[in-house]
Amino acid sequence: MTSQTVTLVSECFVKPLSQHQKQHIYFTPFELPFLNLNYSQKGLLFSKPPPPDDHDFSISAFLDDLRRSLSATLTHFYPLAARLATRIQQNPPSSLIYIDPQNTPGVKFVHATVDVTVSDVLTSADVPLVVRSFFDLNDAICHDGHTLPLLSIQVTELTDGIFIGGSVNHLLADGTSFWHFMSAWSEIHRSEEKHDYVISRPPIFKRWVLEGSDPVTTLPFTHPDQFIVRPEKPEVKERFFHFSSTAVSKLKAKANEESNTQKISSLQAVSALLWRCVTRVRRQPSDSETVCRLAINDRHRVNPPLSDDYFGSPIGGVSGTATVGDLMTHGLGWAALRIHEAVRNHDTSAVKKRVESWYRNPTLNKMIGAVHHNSIMITSSPRFDMYGCEFGLGKAVGGRSGFMNKHDGKTTMYPGREGGGGMDVEVCLLPEYMMDLECDEELMNALKSD
Incomplete structure (x- = not known):
């Protein structure tokens, strides 16, 4: 590989195309245990159009289309554009952590470049270290979603390809939910009805509650120092x-x-x-x-x-x-x-x-x-x-x-x-x-x- 340095070109925040008053979303005993874990990171590698079709490909137009369709998709998946919030309760001493849809700075959208090829990524014996830089928020844990984006999309332009990598807060989404979001984004991006933005599988945000349990789950802590333990990063x-x-x-x-x-x-x-x-x-x-x-x-x-x-x-x-x-x-x-x-x-x-x-x-x-x-x-x-x-x-x-x-x-x-x-x-x-x-x-x- 000629260079293994990923260069940041630009970054911005993408908000939902339309925003309405939304209720707080609370977490369940399934999600709250993930507060100390890192964001989940998955992505897809695409080849750029080969010659002579590449003359019609414009990275700026491609990025504009991605941002527009992402904004439309976030109208359906609005919690991804929000931030976490915590309310401290005194009786009993506890913390209520939730998603605050009224605080919606948006999803981070990063454009970067790197001088490597699709073949460099796919045919290397080990996954090249540079792939780690195809993702944003590499040190974030889920609790950091109070101040950091709950989702960051990084589009990395390779010599002959495009990598679209998502870093998503694990409190919000497991693999099923992340690929549901990606599928909806793809569906809107490919839609010929550019102003319709209908998706075939709207997400369901109504929280699961164990029968007989309080629908609002709290943690028996009053300060993050009581439970935050940042992960180690072994060299594997x-x-x-x-x-x-x-x-x-x-x-x-x-x-x-x-x-x-x-x-x-x-x-x-x-x-x-x-x-x-x-x-x-x-x-x-x-x-x-x-x-x-x-x-x-x-x-x-x-x-x-x-x-x-x-x-x-x-x-x-x-x-x-x-x-x-x-x-x-x-x-x-x-x-x-x-x-x-x-x-x-x-x-x-x-x-x-x-x-x-x-x-x-x-x-x-x-x-x-x-x-x-x-x-x-x-x-x-x-x-x-x-x-x-x-x-x-x-x-x-x-x-x-x-x-x-x-x-x-x-x-x-x-x-x-x-x-x-x-x-x-x-x-x-x-x-x-x-x-x-x-x-x-x-x-x-x-x-x-x-």
Whole structure:
């Protein structure tokens, strides 16, 4: 690469096209634990039009179109343009944190340039460090949303491509909600009815409340110093592995055959493979515990179920556990069955118990000391319609994430660009483990099993 320095060209704030009086939006026991975590960062890489079509491409016109359509989209997704607010209550001593839609400075919109190519980003063995600079708000935690934007969009112009990266406050949006917003933005951007701005899936902001609970949830603190713990940033290698639809199908079939069932999903089979391979390269004692943890969408696990259009972060986590010896001795199906059982047991009753427990003892997530030293954490989903988000440049050529909330064992799932059930998997590991993972026989065989 010629230069790995991202140059800031301009920045501004984009407000909703139309603003009406909106009510405060409160957070639930699903979202409040994220106050200490970094913003979530995801983005799409597009190729610029090739010659001779590139003569018709104007970056200034492209940016103007993005800003106009973003403003229209924020009319529907207005909380993203607002800021957090806190009201201190004395009896009992507590803090009420909420979104104040009347304080709407807007979404930050950044234009930057970098002298690298699409190929530099996609074909490098490890994710290039420069990709971290394709995102804004790289040190922000969710509590910072009191003074920082709740969403920042950075458009980075490469030599032959465009990267659109979003940094969103995790209190507001999980992956389902972020890609819902991106899909709506794409829909408006592509609409021929430029002044209509109707979207097919309006977001739902009415908060979920556990039956019998106060709809306004407070925290037992009166000052941020009582709960803010900023995350560490370990130096890990980030690498993508592509599982074709054929490879995924074979893994799923193998996992179900070995476990004598037909219940194991594609995601569970791939997760089981990664759990085994990462555990193997860490070379931990055979009697030590290893954990495969999955972030899981709780929208359909509450009663009554929530729509996928529910805008928020109603996510939980499930864990498959084993000793290193058992995980290595038994096959893929055995590991996949541990994960499947953890997912199956995470039902409406389990979610209700977790929320009730949080009400009794409100706690906030933190990265420092909270990550099991011999675990992997599976996040995001290959079911997200990332590649359906187009902005006049055709289908994206790849997706990437920022460096926030990453640690040894963090694994991010993406749909394969070709569709049909393929997956792209981003694995984060300490450098010494990543070197061995590249040579892991089980993983390499699975990747080339077309």
